[in-house]
Amino acid sequence: MALNINWTPKAKETFLVIISFLESNWSEKEVSKFVSATDRIIGLISLFPNLFSQSGKKKNVHRAVISKQTSLFYRVKKGEIELITFWDNRRNPKSLKI
Numbered sequence: 864m865a866l867n868i869n870w871t872p873k874a875k876e877t878f879l880v881i882i883s884f885l886e887s888n889w890s891e892k893e894v895s896k897f898v899s900a901t902d903r904i905i906g907l908i909s910l911f912p913n914l915f916s917q918s919g920k921k922k923n924v925h926r927a928v929i930s931k932q933t934s935l936f937y938r939v940k941k942g943e944i945e946l947i948t949f950w951d952n953r954r955n956p957k958s959l960k961i
Contacts, residue, residue: 866942868909925938932951933951936948
């Protein structure tokens with residue numbers, strides 16, 4: 864059974880920042896590839912919440928790598944998945960706040 868997906872405001876914001884960056888610096892094809900990859904990963908998370916490894920930042924927070932440059936952090940809650948934030952993997956991990 865697939866769990867519901869809940870986007871936090873920070874997840875929405877960071878996703879839109881990435882889309883905006885891709886639109887400004889890359890082609891529509893790259894934007895489409897990123898959105899498709901994100902949808903595929905979120906679908907997998909919904910079906911298999913513990914598929915991706917725990918992040919080590921906090922208990923029950925998982926990290927799914929969407930691309931070489933981007934990861935998605937999420938947590939499993941009762942009956943739902945909470946998308947926390949999208950993260951640029953090139954940034955200093957110490958600045959990640961979950």
